[in-house]
Structures are given as structure tokens and as C-alpha cells.
Amino acid sequence: MIRHAFAAAALFASAPLAAQSTTQEQLDDRYDRALAAGYKALFLCSAIANAERNGTTRTPESVAQWELTGIQAPLDELVGDMPYQIARDGDGELANVSVTWADGMRPRMAVHNSKMGCSQLPIDGVPVPIVTKRPALATGHAPVVAPQGALAGSFSQAFGEAYGAGTRTTAVLAMRDGALLGEAYAADFGPAVPQRTWSVAKSIAATLVGTAVQRGEADVAKPAGLGLFVNDRREQITVDNLLRMASGRYSDTPGNRTDPLYFGGSTVEETALHWPLVHLPGTVFRYANNDTLAAVKAIGASLEDHPPAEFFSRLGMHDTVAETDWRGDYILSSQVWSTARDLAKLGQLYLDEGVLGDGTRILPEGWVEYVSAPSGPQPDGSFGYGAGFWLLNKSEGVPADTFAAMGNRGQFIVIVPSLNVVIVRRGEDPTGSRFDIAAFTRDVIENMAN
Structure with missing residues (x-):
């Protein structure tokens, strides 16, 4: 009787499971x-x-x-x-x-x-009135500076497929000693046309953490405010762990795409902050949007008084906007819109050791070394990782101190402190195509001298 009862229960249970499989497919679609x-x-x-x-x-x-x-x-x-x-x-x-x-x-x-x-808005969300005053439009964009000599050849090749099959370059720019050596743009783009930075925003986020540290409003060695109680090991995750992609938290996809936040209208709070721990903090590299989002959330009080727009204004990045979720939390793992010229200004800040042109220090002394040091667990592959920046320390023919902001679809800011050089490449590369930024960097550096 008991065996028959179990068999009957299994039979009845199997029908809903089969239906559930079909329903799940429909839900996924x-x-x-x-x-x-x-x-x-x-x-x-x-x-x-x-x-x-x-x-x-x-x-x-x-x-x-x-x-x-x-x-x-x-x-x-x-x-x-x-x-x-x-x-x-x-x-x-x-x-x-x-x-x-x-x-x-x-x-x-x-x-x-x-x-x-x-x-x-969230899926099926209802808009509420937004009353804002239109800001003054940016004016006076300088004419495009055409590259000269051999540099022009490297730029021209970037708009073909010399650095990657199927790649689509929208902008390239090179700067040395603070002077613009040249820039070039695809037909639909130009100096004032912004693009989404994708994960270059992570390097912007790390920079904003640095400004908060310089103001005395943050400490990368202290806990980031994750976890729910004293017996929750996530309370030991530091801001440094987060910037180095070493929180130890679980993420459900390689690269932690966070589609619900990026495209589904969810919020930073419900998407990024509550994932469980699967490794001890600081022991394993796992590239994760959630870690950057949590690091930014950790300095949220500082950003209320000193928003990204203030930082952009001080650097002269007037064509850059940091966007938010519908509740107002910055999506600084991806959702910043900026131009090649503005991104070059961010790179120049690092060449200038975090000091503005008027002599004001906005990043702590040693911050350049901090973000570009492979002090945490390292990724497999062609590049190392610092704190919010990738490292070209494995790239043959590139100066060993080179580090970079890198983003989806081919966004790059390459910073070479030993040569006082910044190189920017923007793109809309299709999925599966990859722009060889190390090779492009080598060629641009070589051709600057010719």
C-alpha cells in the first residue's frame, strides 16, 4: 500500500513538472x-x-x-x-x-x-512626472585634430579589420604630454557625440572612490557595508575586495552580465547587493558587475554631496553623463555616456597623479600605483587586473606600467605613465568580435615617434 501510494504521488507530481518545463520556456521567451x-x-x-x-x-x-x-x-x-x-x-x-x-x-x-x-522603468512600470531644467548645451567644441604621418596610418587601420575581424571602430584618439596628437571618427560620430562606456565606467567608479578617499569620506581597507548581521561573513568584504573583483560572492553568469539591471528595469539594490559568499573575500578573482556596484553603494553618502557630475565638471568632462536606475542609484558598472575627448581627460588625470591643472589634488597620493598594482588575485588570460583597471603587464612590446579602462563592444582608455601617453578607442564591436587593444597600443606608440 505504501509503495503504491508513493507511485501514485510520483505520477501526479510528474504531470505538473512537465507542464512547468513548457511554462518556463514560455516565461523565458x-x-x-x-x-x-x-x-x-x-x-x-x-x-x-x-x-x-x-x-x-x-x-x-x-x-x-x-x-x-x-x-x-x-x-x-x-x-x-x-x-x-x-x-x-x-x-x-x-x-x-x-x-x-x-x-x-x-x-x-x-x-x-x-x-x-x-x-x-521596471517592467510594466508607470512613469511619474520629471521636472528638470534643461542644462546649457555644450558649445565651442574644437575642430577635429587630424593625425599626422605614420600615426594617421594606425588610425586608418583601426577603422578596418586590422585589429580584429568584424570590429567596428567609431573613434580613436591619442594624446601625449597633455597635447592632442590626433583623433578620427566614424561618419555618425564626432567629438561631441557620446557613447555608452560600458565597463569603462568601472574605472570611473574606482576614480570616484579615490576622490572620496581623498576627502576623508572613504577607506578602501574598511568593510563595504555588505552582509546582514555579525555572523554574516560578507560583513568582512572591503571596498578594496570589491574594486579588485575579489569579493568572493556568487554570480550567476560569466562576467556577471546583470541583465535585470541593465535591460530589465530592476534596481542596484535588488540586483547587486545580496548575493551569497562562495569564497573567502580576497582569495579568488571573479569579474563581476555586482562588485563595482557594491563599491559605489559603499560611498553612496559621499556621492550625495559630491555627485559624479561635479567630478566631471572639475575635469572639464562636460559631455559626460552618469545615469542611474529608476530609484536614483548610479549604475557605475556600465551606464555612463561619454566622448573620446572626455575619456582622454580621465586618462590625463592619472598621468598627472590625480592633480588638476590648478594644482588641486583630487586623488590621494599613490592612487595611480594603487589602481594599477596586481595586488589581488589575478584573472587568467592576456591581461592582469588592479583596482578597477585592467593591466597590460602581459602584453609584449607595451611598457610594463601600462594600464587601461576597458568596456564591452570595444571601449578603451589606455594610460602609459612612463611615456605620458593616453590612447582612446571607441567602438560598437558585435558580440564575438574583439579589438586587439595591445597591438593597437604598440602601433600607436611606435608611430608617435615617426
Whole structure:
């Protein structure tokens, strides 16, 4: 009787499991459509609104050609056919972008705030009125400085496939001793046209942590405020662990893509802060968006008084915007929009040891060495890792002190302290294509002398 009872229970249990498998597939397909619609809404909003903020323009067709192609599957197969609508306010400023994705559900929507860029609402979220004053548009962008001599050849090759099959370069720039040696742009881009930095934002985040340390408002050696109680080992995770991608926390995908936050309209709080510990802090390298997001959250009080916009203004990065989730937390693992010229200014700050042109120190003494030292556990592969920056210490023919900010789709700021050089490359490389930044760096350095 007992055996028959177990058999009957197993039979009844098997039917819901089979149905659940089908339902899960349907749920996954539906969720993918929601993510694709959120991706499209956010990129249309940010690319167009942030370009207009800088006094230039992007068209939906341009965004579709560059930002909305070559993205990860299955979103790449979905975004193209999704209907969108761009709404503007009475002054003609972009207010929001909505994208239809499912019957009976509100469109996915990204809303624009003149001061903070674009943020996407949660799935089926309802917009609330945003009242902001349009900032003064950036003006007086200097003409493009064409590269000369052999440097022009390296730049020209960057716009082909010499540094990677299938790569798509949008901008390259080289600077030495604080002087712009040359820059070049794809047809839809230019000095005032911003792009999403992707993970170059992690290096911006590390820099903002440095400014908080310099003000005495943060200490990288202290706990980052994670964990729930004294018996929670996550309480021992330091800001340094987070900047070095060594928190020891679990992440559910290689590279920790955080799709729910980036494209799904979730928040930093619900996405990044509560993952469990699987290694002792400081013992294992695991590249994770969540670690950078947690490091930024740890200095949240400092950023309230000294927001990223203040930092950008002090550096003259007037064409750069750090965007947030819909609750106002900065997504400084990825969601910053900036230009090649502005990113070069960030690189120059590191060449200047964290001191502004007027002599004001905004990064602590030794911060350059801190972010560029492989003091934590190291990744496998071609590059080392410091604190928020990648290291080219394994790259043949590149000065050993070279370090870089690197981001998805081919975003790079290469900093070479021994040569006083900054190199910027922007791109919209499709998934599966990789720009060889080490080879490009070697060629640019060599051709600077010719």
C-alpha cells in the first residue's frame, strides 16, 4: 500500500513538472522580449538625448545601425522589429522612449532627466512626472585634430579589420604630454557625440572612490557595508575586495552580465547587493558587475554631496553623463555616456597623479600605483587586473606600467605613465568580435615617434 501510494504521488507530481518545463520556456521567451524592449528603449533614449545635451544629434536610424546591432542573443533577433515611440516635451526636449513588447502590458519605457540622462522603468512600470531644467548645451567644441604621418596610418587601420575581424571602430584618439596628437571618427560620430562606456565606467567608479578617499569620506581597507548581521561573513568584504573583483560572492553568469539591471528595469539594490559568499573575500578573482556596484553603494553618502557630475565638471568632462536606475542609484558598472575627448581627460588625470591643472589634488597620493598594482588575485588570460583597471603587464612590446579602462563592444582608455601617453578607442564591436587593444597600443606608440 505504501509503495503504491508513493507511485501514485510520483505520477501526479510528474504531470505538473512537465507542464512547468513548457511554462518556463514560455516565461523565458516572454522575459527575453521584455529585456530586448528595455534595451531598445534605453539605448534610443540615451544615445539621442545625451547627444542633444552636447549640442549635436543622433537619429534613430543611426542608433539602430550601431548600438542595436551585434548585441547578444537572443536580444539581437528581437529588437529590430519592436515598434518604438519617442516623446518630447513642450520645449522639444526628449521626454521618454517607449517600446511595445507584449499584448496587455505597458510598453517598456526609458525616461529622460535633463541632469541625469536616461533611466528605464521596471517592467510594466508607470512613469511619474520629471521636472528638470534643461542644462546649457555644450558649445565651442574644437575642430577635429587630424593625425599626422605614420600615426594617421594606425588610425586608418583601426577603422578596418586590422585589429580584429568584424570590429567596428567609431573613434580613436591619442594624446601625449597633455597635447592632442590626433583623433578620427566614424561618419555618425564626432567629438561631441557620446557613447555608452560600458565597463569603462568601472574605472570611473574606482576614480570616484579615490576622490572620496581623498576627502576623508572613504577607506578602501574598511568593510563595504555588505552582509546582514555579525555572523554574516560578507560583513568582512572591503571596498578594496570589491574594486579588485575579489569579493568572493556568487554570480550567476560569466562576467556577471546583470541583465535585470541593465535591460530589465530592476534596481542596484535588488540586483547587486545580496548575493551569497562562495569564497573567502580576497582569495579568488571573479569579474563581476555586482562588485563595482557594491563599491559605489559603499560611498553612496559621499556621492550625495559630491555627485559624479561635479567630478566631471572639475575635469572639464562636460559631455559626460552618469545615469542611474529608476530609484536614483548610479549604475557605475556600465551606464555612463561619454566622448573620446572626455575619456582622454580621465586618462590625463592619472598621468598627472590625480592633480588638476590648478594644482588641486583630487586623488590621494599613490592612487595611480594603487589602481594599477596586481595586488589581488589575478584573472587568467592576456591581461592582469588592479583596482578597477585592467593591466597590460602581459602584453609584449607595451611598457610594463601600462594600464587601461576597458568596456564591452570595444571601449578603451589606455594610460602609459612612463611615456605620458593616453590612447582612446571607441567602438560598437558585435558580440564575438574583439579589438586587439595591445597591438593597437604598440602601433600607436611606435608611430608617435615617426
